Amino acid sequence: MSMLSKYWFAVSISFPISGFNILEFYDVIKPSSRRVNWDEHNRYVRDCFFKYVDDTTSRFCHQNVTVHTFKLITPNQDCDPTQVDIIDRCLGLFLTKGVKVLVIEIKDIHFYDLPKYRLPNTLLSASSLTSMKIFGCELPPSLMVDVVNFKSLKMLELKRVPLHDEVIKRLTTSCPLLEKITINDCEGVKIFCVYGLQNLQEVKIEFGDAVLEIIDIDAPNLWHLWLVDSGRGMPSMKVASCKKLTKLSYNGYPSPTSEGLVDLSSDFPFLEELYLELDDPRSLQLSSHSVRTFELCTDLDLDVIDLSAPNLLLFMYNDYSRFDFGVKRDSIPxxxxxxxxxxxxxxxxxxxxxxxxxxxxxxxxxxxxxxxxxxxxxxxxxxxxxxxxxxxxxxxxxxxxxxxxxxxxxxxCRPHSLTLEANFACTNSLILKNGAILSRYIIYLLYIMLLIVFVFQFTHEKLLLQEDEGKTNIGILISSSSKVQKHFSDLNSFLTASPRDLQVETITFIKEEVVPIKKKRMIKQSKDINTDVPNCSKSFQITVNGLDEFFDTWSPMHLVGMDVEALKIIEMIIPADVTVDDVIITDENGG
Structure with a gap:
């Protein structure tokens, strides 16, 4: 190792964040040939990884520093006692250095049923820990008999960690400041019981293959309960004493008669936000007197959904998973x-x-x-x-x-107002062969403007058909991407507006009771554009007149540099009820 390398190595091990991730070694150490003996390659990568862990740990023990975060991600090494000893020594050293954030992830090796790595007893006295994530390990064997000192722990996450009911009680009573608990696919838990945690705010439980029968929580500041069920059904709930429990997220396979979903008023009397992601249900019957926002992700048809929620303000219904589990409070209408x-x-x-x-x-x-x-x-x-x-x-x-x-x-339905939001600019793409960019752009703008006119007229007429003839006017409010709003008192004022005023992102039609006003017919019957033109030069001019009937500042458009295909585009984009007064085609010599 060079002098510079030794210097930077010494600096790196003094950082307050230390991590060992074997996946990063696999990214760097690639096989030297196409014919790879993967067992030998994997063994070589693991040997390099653990040598690095051992060397770094040995050097670190001589540094007088405090580590904030320690992370170790490695495959299960039960078959190699030497590497297990390295993990024990490394973990024990960093725990004594006052680490605050601890992540230990022991990945299972596919096709091998190996015993899980057992964490050392020194973990139980890590009083400086504020966050602990344990994946794929067994908890220390002395957990149930020794003193557990997690007096600073605020976040606890356990995944694929064997547990039983008494272990949950033992852990939670040893963490007086705990704010969030996550239990993911931990076998052995039938009753999840947590009492007396004054700071507990969130609980997330993924059942996996575990048979969870009862969730019993008494925590005065708990506000969010998140349950993920892989097919066992919702367990019995005892959380009614949690007066701040206002949000429930549930992902799973509830039975159609699941009591936990039929009457939420008894189990969750203070619930305000509900998120349900249901896989393959036959129906949904739900009742709650307190729910204000309800987001449902399911492929259920509306005819088999029965809701009784008198205080519901927002019902969001999707046929796909959103994964965000919740509605922002400031979005409630x-x-x-x-x-x-x-x-x-x-x-x-x-x-x-x-x-x-x-x-x-x-x-x-x-x-x-x-x-x-x-x-x-x-x-x-x-x-x-x-x-x-x-x-x-x-x-x-x-x-x-x-x-x-x-x-x-x-x-x-019969709405009093209707807002249309559409991406007019991306509706279609016009491809013109051998055409100049400017000509293509102008034609495209023409298409967009005519499309907007069509949408406005069609919507305007359909809304008027719902009302008594002559007793209702439709006001129009358009908003652009710059949030600028323009109001038009009726369709006539819109059709005579300048194109620069019609930069549209949303259109709102508002029904208004007014004195009947005779509508002026703004659009004439059409004349067909004759596209039967002999093969001419690729450089010609098209002049389209008559559009000033719609827009008071619209002038005749001169589109230069187009081939004869442009005529077909013009015919396609101009609606049948638009009058085209003049089409002039000239060759390069003006003929």
Whole structure:
């Protein structure tokens, strides 16, 4: 080792954070040839890793420093007593150095049923620890008889650690400052019982293959309980004394008659936030008088979901997992709102209509929809009164199905206002062969503007059809990405606006009772664009007039540098009810 290497090595071992991760050695030490004896290679990497651990530990014992964090990640080494001794010596040394954050992860080797590594008894006297994560190990054998001194421990996480009911009690009573407990796939626990922890705020339990029968917690400051069940069903709950327990997250396979989900009012009388991710349920029946926000991730249809939640303000319903487990408190609306994100068909809208009638009293509906095809004609033949809503917010990821989706939404409900959010700029991409960039951009802008006009007109007319003729006006509010808002009193004022005022991110249509105003017809019947043009030079000019009927500052557009394919694009992007007064085609010589 060079002098410089020795210097930096000495500096590195004096850092307050020390870690040994064998996975990093595998990233660096690669096989020398394609024909690899993987057993020999793995043995060589492990030997290098443990030599490094041993050397670093030996040097560190001569340093007068305090370690904040110590992390050790290695495979199970029960078959090699020498390497087990290195782990024991390393762990014992760092524990005596006042370590505060401890992570020990002993990875199981596939296809080998090896005994788990047993942690040394010195762990029990590590009074400086504030955070401890133990994965794939056995706890010290003297845990139940020796004094356990975890007086500073605030966070405890155990994964694949053999436990039993008395061990849980012993550990938790030895951690008076404990704030968060995570138990993940730890066999042997049937009753999870925690009493008297004044600072405990969060508990997360993943059952795995363990048979957990009872969860019994009495902690005055517990606010979040997170349960992950791999198929055993929700255990019996005894947490009613936790008056600050306002959030429950549950991921698993509850039976349709699971008492833990049917009546949350008795088991969780103070619950305000509920997150459920249910795998393969047949139905869901849920009751709670205190829940204010409820997020449900499941592929259940709405017709088999029965909610009784008179104080519910936000019901978020998704057909996929979100993994964030919870709703931000500052996002709770002031009026009861249902939000859905996922795929829909005509049956989904039928179930939605039935669901809205189930005495929940939703005032707002937010939909973020994916759909390939919807048979809106079959939906329209079903006679059903529309559900009255104050507001509908609609996000459609593909505008090609906008007409069908809007028809289905308005078949289901009658909103006072409707907000449309769509990515107009990414709706379609126009590919023009041999065209200049400027020409392509102008054509694209023309397409976007005409698309916006179509969406506005179609939505405006559909909303008016829900009202008595001549008694309602539709005001329009558009918002741009810069959060600038522009208000238009009616469709006429919008159609005569400048294009620079139509930078759209969201569009809100608001029904207003006003004195009937005779609408001015702004769009004429169309004339077809004749695209039967002989093969001409690739450099020609197209002039499109007549658009000033829509936009008072719109001038004729001169698109230069396009080939004849541009005519087909123009024909495609201009709706049938738009008048094109003039198309001029010239070659390079002006002919």
């Amino acid at each position: 002031s009026k009861a709102c249902m939000a859905y994100e996922g795929f829909v068909d005509r049956y989904w809208f039928q179930y939605l209509r039935q669901f809205l009638d189930k005495n929940i009293g939703f005032k707002e509906l937010k939909l973020s929809i994916n759909v390939r095809r919807i048979e809106v004609e079959e939906l329209m033949v079903i006679q059903s009164p529309r559900y009255e809503l104050e507001h509908v917010e609609l996000y459609i990821k593909e505008l090609s199905v906008y007409e069908s989706i809007l028809d289905a939404v308005l078949w289901c």
